[in-house]
Amino acid sequence: MYTQALNARDAVAQPLSAEETAKSAAFQARVDDEQRIEPNDWMPEAYRRTLVRQISQHAHSEIVGMLPEGNWITRAPSLKRKAALLAKVQDEGGHGLYLYAAAETLGVSREEVVDQLLSGKAKYSSIFNYPTLTWADIGAIGWLVDGAAIMNQIPLCRCSYGPYARAMIRICKEESFHQRQGYEIMLTLSAGTAEQKALAQDALNRWWWPCLMMFGPPDGESQHSDASTRWKIKRFSNDQLRQKFVDATVPQAHFLGLTPPDPELAFDEASGHWRFGEIDWEEFRQVLAGNGPCNRDRLRVRRKAHADGAWVREAALAFAEKRRARKADAEKQAA
Amino acid sequence: MTEARMPLWEVFIRSRNGLSHKHVGSLHAADAEMALQAARDVYTRRGEGLSIWVVPSNAITASDPSEKEMLFEPTASKIYRHPTFYEIPDEVGHM
Ligand SMILES: [Fe+2]
Ligand SMILES: [Fe+2]
Numbered sequence: 490m491y492t493q494a495l496n497a498r499d500a501v502a503q504p505l506s507a508e509e510t511a512k513s514a515a516f517q518a519r520v521d522d523e524q525r526i527e528p529n530d531w532m533p534e535a536y537r538r539t540l541v542r543q544i545s546q547h548a549h550s551e552i553v554g555m556l557p558e559g560n561w562i563t564r565a566p567s568l569k570r571k572a573a574l575l576a577k578v579q580d581e582g583g584h585g586l587y588l589y590a591a592a593e594t595l596g597v598s599r600e601e602v603v604d605q606l607l608s609g610k611a612k613y614s615s616i617f618n619y620p621t622l623t624w625a626d627i628g629a630i631g632w633l634v635d636g637a638a639i640m641n642q643i644p645l646c647r648c649s650y651g652p653y654a655r656a657m658i659r660i661c662k663e664e665s666f667h668q669r670q671g672y673e674i675m676l677t678l679s680a681g682t683a684e685q686k687a688l689a690q691d692a693l694n695r696w697w698w699p700c701l702m703m704f705g706p707p708d709g710e711s712q713h714s715d716a717s718t719r720w721k722i723k724r725f726s727n728d729q730l731r732q733k734f735v736d737a738t739v740p741q742a743h744f745l746g747l748t749p750p751d752p753e754l755a756f757d758e759a760s761g762h763w764r765f766g767e768i769d770w771e772e773f774r775q776v777l778a779g780n781g782p783c784n785r786d787r788l789r790v791r792r793k794a795h796a797d798g799a800w801v802r803e804a805a806l807a808f809a810e811k812r813r814a815r816k817a818d819a820e821k822q823a824a
Numbered sequence: 825m826t827e828a829r830m831p832l833w834e835v836f837i838r839s840r841n842g843l844s845h846k847h848v849g850s851l852h853a854a855d856a857e858m859a860l861q862a863a864r865d866v867y868t869r870r871g872e873g874l875s876i877w878v879v880p881s882n883a884i885t886a887s888d889p890s891e892k893e894m895l896f897e898p899t900a901s902k903i904y905r906h907p908t909f910y911e912i913p914d915e916v917g918h919m
Contacts, residue, residue, distance in 0.1 A: 527889065529886065529888075529889045530889050531889075531890075576869075579869070580869070583865075583866050583869065586851060586866055587849055587866075590849055590850045590851065593832070593850075598829060599829075599830070599852055600827060600829055655849075656849070659848075659849075663870075799827065802827065802830065802854075803827075803828075805853075805854035805855070805858060806828055806830070806854045808854065808855070809854040809855035809858075812855065813855075
């Protein structure tokens with residue numbers, strides 16, 4: 490997902506002292522009791538590290554996620570669509586900010602985490618390394634990518650870490666508009682000319698599998714799940730969430746008169762689930778390794794935007810300092 | 825990174841229902857004016873509020889979580905601070 494649990498396994502934990510063992514047990518008891526952990530509370534180092542990684546990765550995904558959609562703002566087919574897309578992309582920027590702020594409560598600075606993104610050290614969701622080739626991709630992203638994000642983010646609203654859970658609540662409130670505006674684009678295209686409907690089908694064909702990959706590796710291979718589950722950061726496994734997404738989405742595709750690009754897709758009466766074919770995990774690994782269609786371009790654009798904005802940040806700080814000094818002077822003279 | 829760090833601000837918003845300002849999150853900005861502007865853009869995109877306060881984060885003094893018990897536990901034993909502690913006959917009616 491936006492927090493695909495991708496980084497290398499942590500180094501083996503050091504043995505804990507007696508005091509730390511007691512604190513750890515008290516901490517786990519609070520988590521088990523569904524109490525929220527707050528920034529100044531004691532927490533195991535590994536919990537802190539896991540959260541910093543997950544929350545900052547999530548924030549990076551929101552920020553990089555603005556790029557594929559931003560690509561179509563100037564070419565939206567109507568003023569209504571343009572206003573909606575602009576508002577959605579602005580929301581994603583806001584999501585990034587809420588999440589960076591949550592990560593900062595754990596003792597990392599904004600500059601540090603942004604630097605990790607720009608240097609390529611930090612990951613972000615694989616999905617944003619795919620191109621938006623046609624207007625229909627904007628529909629498909631809202632419907633599918635934001636739809637998948639909602640599946641993942643709703644359980645995160647109950648995450649054990651207070652600031653992360655609160656950020657997710659704000660975000661979830663805003664996501665539903667994103668998904669609905671995307672689906673409405675797909676509805677309009679699907680009800681349009683044969684050519685428009687073909688655009689919608691083509692977008693579904695290209696986004697379907699990458700969206701299923703968003704939930705991360707299959708349960709057996711996921712590197713962080715055990716501890717994350719124990720700490721109540723993660724409440725459903727990757728495969729559970731993926732299945733939920735497929736079950737919710739296939740009927741929506743059929744309503745549009747579109748077909749997900751999976752010949753093995755079939756409804757299993759007994760379980761009530763849609764069964765789907767094999768995911769190409771090699772493609773997933775390649776995209777994560779930096780070899781997706783747009784990885785290099787996404788980072789290049791982010792780096793340029795950050796560098797181009799440096800003088801603005803510098804000027805704002807210099808101006809604030811000048812005004813502060815002037816005010817101090819004026820007060821001294823008045824005294 | 826040689827860039828100077830942007831100060832951190834805490835954002836409080838009073839919603840239209842007349843309740844008091846409530847903490848909604850934080851953001852970075854060079855000065856109070858820009859913090860207000862950013863808070864408006866980030867935290868009130870859907871009519872969430874009618875008034876914003878921004879406070880430099882380092883101006884906040886917080887209670888120490890390790891003193892939580894000492895600070896807040898004693899109230900648990902003071903049940904006489906609650907109205908339900910007092911028995912009033914039903915005939916008296918609602919009070
Ligand atoms: Fe988002
Ligand atoms: Fe979204």
